[in-house]
Amino acid sequence: MLDVRGLRKVYEGSGRHVEAVRDLTFTVEAGELVCLVGPSGCGKTTLLKCVGGLLEPTAGEVFLAGRKVDGPPPGTAFVFQEYGRSLFPWMRVGQNVELPLKQKGFDRARRRALVADALASVGLADAAGAYPWQLSGGMQQRVAIARALAYEPEVLLMDEPFAAVDAQTRADLEDLVRRLWRERGITVLFVTHDIDEAVYLGERVLVLSASPTVVQEQLKVDLPPERDQLSTRAAPRFTELRTHVYERIRAAKRGGATVRKDTPPPH
Ligand SMILES: Nc1ncnc2c1ncn2[C@@H]1O[C@H](COP(=O)(O)OP(=O)(O)OP(=O)(O)O)[C@@H](O)[C@H]1O
Numbered sequence: 001m002l003d004v005r006g007l008r009k010v011y012e013g014s015g016r017h018v019e020a021v022r023d024l025t026f027t028v029e030a031g032e033l034v035c036l037v038g039p040s041g042c043g044k045t046t047l048l049k050c051v052g053g054l055l056e057p058t059a060g061e062v063f064l065a066g067r068k069v070d071g072p073p074p075g076t077a078f079v080f081q082e083y084g085r086s087l088f089p090w091m092r093v094g095q096n097v098e099l100p101l102k103q104k105g106f107d108r109a110r111r112r113a114l115v116a117d118a119l120a121s122v123g124l125a126d127a128a129g130a131y132p133w134q135l136s137g138g139m140q141q142r143v144a145i146a147r148a149l150a151y152e153p154e155v156l157l158m159d160e161p162f163a164a165v166d167a168q169t170r171a172d173l174e175d176l177v178r179r180l181w182r183e184r185g186i187t188v189l190f191v192t193h194d195i196d197e198a199v200y201l202g203e204r205v206l207v208l209s210a211s212p213t214v215v216q217e218q219l220k221v222d223l224p225p226e227r228d229q230l231s232t233r234a235a236p237r238f239t240e241l242r243t244h245v246y247e248r249i250r251a252a253k254r255g256g257a258t259v260r261k262d263t264p265p266p267h
């Protein structure tokens with residue numbers, strides 16, 4: 001579904017030259033949920049923006065369903081890192097969720113049905129008439145997720161969507177993403193700097209090195225598909241996997257950035 005080949009991104013301007021992403025190559029299968037984890041500043045947002053066609057790569061290519069990405073591809077939805085800035089404060093929640101559907105040319109009745117369904121999916125059926133600023137941070141992020149869902153994307157790109165919400169809300173939202181992914185068969189690329197979150201959510205985890213970024217390791221998460229915040233996180237295998245990823249990231253921060261190892265940790 002998604003094919004990233006030799007992606008490189010260098011930011012230039014006002015005398016600065018920042019090589020954010022050096023050389024990233026990976027694929028994501030249709031219907032897969034892949035987490036990208038890497039240290040802060042390693043270029044995760046940059047990568048996701050290139051995948052979503054919001055930024056042009058300096059080198060390399062991104063293919064989505066076989067087509068080269070050269071602008072926001074249809075069928076892709078984005079949930080941004082800063083939910084506070086991703087909703088329009090002058091529009092009600094329902095209008096925010098409906099906005100991208102107008103672009104799809106759906107009639108009013110169809111738009112209304114999709115909005116209601118998406119808000120119900122995230123547990124906000126009653127919030128359509130509220131303004132975003134009347135909601136808590138976690139609720140606003142659920143609105144952003146509902147907006148992405150209403151669009152009925154094939155590919156959902158999520159950039160540290162829960163970084164700014166409290167632990168309990170975060171756990172609920174993680175379970176929401178897993179549930180929606182399983183129900184809807186969407187392909188999800190989920191970026192986080194939280195190792196436990198990456199292992200809990202993902203079917204596969206790509207560990208990124210520190211900037212300039214390469215894929216340091218790809219790890220299959222061999223936990224059962226039915227996950228639970230208490231029992232999964234207490235499982236010995238979960239601890240093994242998260243310890244392994246933690247060690248790889250620590251090595252990356254120490255500068256072992258070019259080491260690449262694709263072997264999963266032993267059982
Ligand atoms: N528009 C820009 N112009 C110049 N440099 C930029 C720009 N955006 C990002 N960078 C630089 O690129 C590097 C990677 O930034 P990016 O935001 O992609 O990292 P990140 O992994 O998402 O970080 P975080 O975990 O803090 O969100 C950083 O060094 C950053 O300063």
Ligand SMILES: [Mg+2]
Pocket residue numbers: 044045046081159160
């Ligand atoms: Mg970021």
